[in-house]
Amino acid sequence: MSAAPTTLLVVDADATVVEAGAGAAAALGLPGEDPTGRPLAALGARASALLPLVEAARAGRPAEGAEASALALGEGRVVLALPVVETSRAVAGLSATQVLDSISDAFLAFDEEWRFIYVNERSEAILGRTAEDLLGTVVWDEYPEVVGTPFEAAYRQAVATGQPVQVDSYYEPFDMHFSVQVYPFAGGLSVYYTDVTETRRMEAALRQSERQFRQIAETLPQLVWSSPADGVPDYFNERWYAFTGMPRPDEADDETEARGRHAAWATYLHPDDIERARARWQHSLDTGEPYEISYRLLRTEDKAYRWFIGRADPLLGPDGEILRWFGTCTDIEDQKRAEVALRESQERFRLVSEITSDFAYGVRLAADGSLVTEWVLGAYEEILGVPAEIGGRADGWAETLHPEDREAAQGRFAQLMAGEPISGEYRICRPDGTCRWLRDTVRPTRGPDGALTGFVGAASDVTAQVEAELALRQSQARLDMALEGGRIGSWEWDIDSDVLTHDARAAELWGTEPGAITTADEWFGLIHPEDVPDLRDHIAEAVAEGGRYGAEFRVMLPGGGVRWLAGRGTVVPEDGAAGVLYGLNFDVTDRREQEEALRQKNAEMERFAYTVSHDLKSPLVTITGFLGLLKGHVSAGRTEKAVAAADRALGAAERMGRLIEDLLVLSRAGRPAGEPEPVDLDALAGRLAGELRGRAGQAGGVLVVREPLGGVVADKTRLAEALENLLANAVRYGLGGGGTRVEVRTEPTARGALRLVVEDDGPGVPEPYRDRVFELFQRLDTGGDGTGVGLAVVARVMEVLGGRASVESAGGPEGREGARFVLTFPPQAVARDRSSATAPSLEHTLHTS
Amino acid sequence: MTSMDTAHPIVPLRILLVEDDDDHAELTAVALESHDDRHQAIRAHDGAEALDVLYQRGDHAGAPRPDLILLDLNLPRVGGLEVLAAVKQDESLREIPIVVLTTSDAESDRVRAYRYHANSYLVKPVDFPKFESMIHELGNYWARWNHRP
Structure with missing residues (x-):
């Protein structure tokens, strides 16, 4: 150096x-x-x-x-x-x-x-x-x-x-x-x-920590990763690989390749999210700030993107340097969906509110017990006429209620305050004085401790519906009342589909169970066959012309008999279809029966007038005729002939008098003479037989009453007239015609009726005349002193008593066949306290004196 | 009463009088006799007897055939309309003219009578001179003016 x-x-x-x-x-x-x-x-x-x-x-x-x-x-x-x-x-x-x-x-x-x-x-x-x-x-x-x-x-x-x-x-x-x-x-x-x-200690701790981290990471429900300080993940948990489909490290050829793939983590994001996620991640790498972002990750399983929230935090070294990043990806798809759904729901509600005039609201129960409007959504102001006052007191709500609705609304409110959901309709009166019907559904809200915190409600303006319903109900009630009061059945027939529906009254009128008749043919099956063709014509005509139909017809009742119904209907056509025939039926049986009875009465009256005029004119012709002859005889001094002619005229006048008398009896026969009362037939028949004893004897026969005859409950006077005529008839024609005996007896019938029989052994009534003998002025004899009224009186009295008179053969030999006249009393007219069926028979024979 | 008209003499009639009322029968007979005493009246008391006469049955086995029938409608047993129907349906009897003679002026009787081919329908007047006059005109018509088959 x-x-x-x-x-x-x-x-x-x-x-x-x-x-x-x-x-x-x-x-x-x-x-x-x-x-x-x-x-x-x-x-x-x-x-x-x-x-x-x-x-x-x-x-x-x-x-x-x-x-x-x-x-x-x-x-x-x-x-x-x-x-x-x-x-x-x-x-x-x-x-x-x-x-x-x-x-x-x-x-x-x-x-x-x-x-x-x-x-x-x-x-x-x-x-x-x-x-x-x-x-x-x-x-x-x-x-x-x-x-x-x-x-x-x-x-x-x-x-x-x-x-x-x-x-x-x-x-x-x-x-x-x-x-x-x-x-x-x-x-x-x-x-x-x-x-x-x-450093070594830290590294060891880090390794340990990493092992623990990975163990935890594998158990977490999230996708978990970690990376060195450079941000390229060197670890993903199994869930990541399974979710994204990223090849696992052991599937890679070498570490570089694996690392390259890890570096490409962003490619598993939704394309729209990649750039944002990278930028955000880079920002965290640059600044060491925690990383948090929402993005969509592709799920390999179904190739669907799901929303995740990605988070990462750095692990810092002793000097604040970043050692590693630990990150998680949490699936928030469901949450996101819920958020989206909530937003959509809110949006929908807002839209629907605008269209349907609804609003929703939340009210909080304040600490002092007052109610505070927390929020309002929708058409509150449009409906109530005043803006919602958020944060304001809601207690004044009750004062806007229509007075008639207050009590019920307050009752419901008490329920709400007791924690129950409520629902109801009431009127709110607006500042302008008009009232609106609201349909309000309210649920209580509760705090974490379960205590009531207020309520939320949804209200709709149902004024139009309620008023329409009210009008409909009133109209329906009036209609029902009319139909019920008039016993009117209603029905409707869908012509194309042939579906017939009807109400219970219609079924009752038809004699069926409600719902039993569902098609037109089934219905026609109820109608009297004689009335079906006309009825079909009427209905077909109404259907063809789209108009009204009206008819009267008979339905055959299950228990026998018929009921006259009037039918009125209107066809309401529909586009492209025949439409519906709406109809009503009502019972016109009484009227029909009255009309029929009236017709019969008129016919009877006509016959009566005819026969009366004929039979009264007949003696008149005789009287005037013989008086005319008398005049001639007197003029010519033929005294003897004059006297004979006068006798003939007098005879005819007498006959005319009798006839008039009998006609008066007949006219009374149809009117009650007194209240029905128990009639002892033995006493009655005994008395009448006694009165006729002389005439029977003159005719050379006997009149026998076979007691006991029993009793009936009837108009005694009229019954006496009938029986008297019958006995007189038997004496006059039975004994007078060669018979020897007239017998009076009673016979009970299996159905509880009673037959009072007057039988003779005279010539009898030939079969063809048996019905006619009860008609006015119908006589089998020629001449004689009969007026032809007696049996008509008998028939009329029995008709009024609810029974009937008839004649049958007594079963004798030819020429002496005998007549058996029978008065049949209905069961309700038979006195039950006495029985003629079991009592011993006792004959009173009235012999010729 | 005899006719003075020699150009159109009365040809006496055999008349079947079907009448249940003895007085009416006698008055009719008197009126006929006063028209021409050569007329011959046969009396039937009801419809059944009338048919016996026409068919010459029972007590009327030898009864002659009538030239004219005077028929009451309201008769016991077999009624006048039934007699009318029986006669007009019978080939051998239908040519005999039948004059309904009744007290009834009811339209229904009139209509039914003609429906069964009655030749005439007369209502007995209550006034005897009118009755007699009607019988005389009847006699003139059938006995003088009418040409029989």
Whole structure:
């Protein structure tokens, strides 16, 4: 080494100046500049010329040149001694020895005999001995513990090979870890060593920490990575590889390739996120600030991007330098989706609110128990006519309620305050005096402790609907009332699809169960066959013309019988379809029956008038005729003939009188004479038979009452008239026609009715005349004193009593077939307290007197 | 009463009088006799007897065929319309003219009578002179002016 004045320059492994002595810049031809931190190669020609020396020193070769000498310091560092240029020489004043003493690392040198020839200050400190004390002593004597250690081996190897040796080992006597560079030189050995105890400990701790980190990382649900300070990950957890599909390190050809792939981590991001993520990462690398970013990562499994939040924190060394980065990627897709959904939902709500006049609100229950409007969304102002007052008191809400709705609303509010969700409709009266119907659904909100904190609600303006519904309900109620009151059934028939629907009243009118009839044909199946063709025509016509239909028809009831219904309908056409026939049915049976009864009455009346006029005119013709003859006879003095003609006229007048009398009886027969009462038939028949005893005897027969006859409940007077006529008829035509006996008896029927029989053994009534004999003025005889009214009276009385009169053959021999007249009393008219069926028979025979 | 018109003499009629009322039958007979006492009246008391006469059955086995039938409608047993229908449906009897003679002026009777081919429909007047006059005109028509088959 030169003893000339020099200045020193220390470069690191990258040949960058890390320390520069005074005058060094000048020595490099760069007076006034600070070469520190700049690569030697960038400091100009003089500096670049020093590079071969640096290399030589590092290689352990002699490194002495004209411009400088170099000495390796370990870890690639080299100290260069530069001659001080004139201008700087005076201020330099430093020797290589001083430089060596001043460097922070320990340095010592041995001669060929292993004697200490140099010990710098740092070495003195480490060895705990002064240079003075050590110089000249043999290392193996002073430090026998070194023998057998890797250090001794390295020293001897360097001497033996002439090559620098590097050793890194623990030295137990000092409990220290040294990194030692051994450089042989002619006549000795220089040893540069550094106390790396702390570094090694840290490295071990780091390794341990890294192992633990990886263990933890593999169990975390996130994607985890770590990288050295340069930011290129050297570790990803298994989850990363599985998620991204990045080949695992053991799938790579070599470490470089694996590292290259790791460096390309950003390629797994969504293209739109790559640049942002790289920039953000670079920023953290540059500044050491924690890294946090949202981005989308491609999932290899389904080639879908999912949102992640990426985070990384640096691990700092003792001096604040970054040792490693640890990072995680957390899947926030679901959260993102929820956020998006929430945003969309809010947006949708906002849009819907605008369209549907809805609003939502939140109310907080303040500590003092008052209600505070926290937020309002939607068409609040449009509906209520006043702007929402966020943060204002909400207690005044109840005052805007329509008075009729307050009680119910307050009831619901109490429920809400008890923690129950509520829903209801009420009217809010606006400042302009108008009221709006709101449909409000409110839910209580609770704090973490479960206590009620307020409520949130959603309200819609349903004024139009409510009013329409109200009108509809009123209309429906009126319609129902009308239909119910009028026993009107309604139905509708979808013509194209042939679907018939109807209400319960319609079903009742049709004699079916509700829902039993679903098509038109099923319905026509209920209709009396005689009415079907006309009805079909009516309906078809209405359908064809899209108009109305109206008809009256009979439905056949399941229990027999028919019901007259009136049908009214209207076809409501639809576009492209036949439409729907809406119809109503109502019962017109009573009217129809009344009409029928009226028709029958009219016909009867007509017949009556006809027969009366005929039969009354007949004696009149006789009277006038014979009076005419009488006149002639008197004029001609034919006294005898005159008297005969007068007799004929008188006879006809008498007959006319009888006829009029009988007609009066007949006219009364249709009117009740008294209330129905129990009638003892034995007593009645006994009395009437007694009255006719004389006439029966004159006719040469007997009249027999076979007791007991029992009793009926009937109009006694009318029944007496009927029975009297019947008995008189039997005496007149039965006995008068050659019969010998008239018998009165009763016969119960299987159905609980009672037959009162008046039977004779006279000529009988030939079959063709059996119905006609009960008609007015119908007589089988010619001449005689019958008026042809008696049996008509019988028939009329029985009709009014709810029974009927009939005649049948008594079953006698030809010519004496006999007539059996029967009065049939319905079960309800039969007195139950007496029975004629089981009582012994007793005959009263009325003989000719 | 006899006719003075020699150019159109009365040809006496055999008349079947179907009438249940004895008084009416007698009055009709009196009126016919006063028209021409050569007329011959056969009395039937009801429709059944009238058919017996026409078919010459039972008690009327030898009854002559009438030239004219005077028929009441309201008769016991077989009614006047039934007699009318029976006669007009019978090939051998339908040429006999039938004059319905009744107290009924009901339209339904009139319509039915003509439907069954009655030759005439007369309502008995209540006034006897009118009745007699009607019978005389009837007699003139059928006995004097009408040419029989």
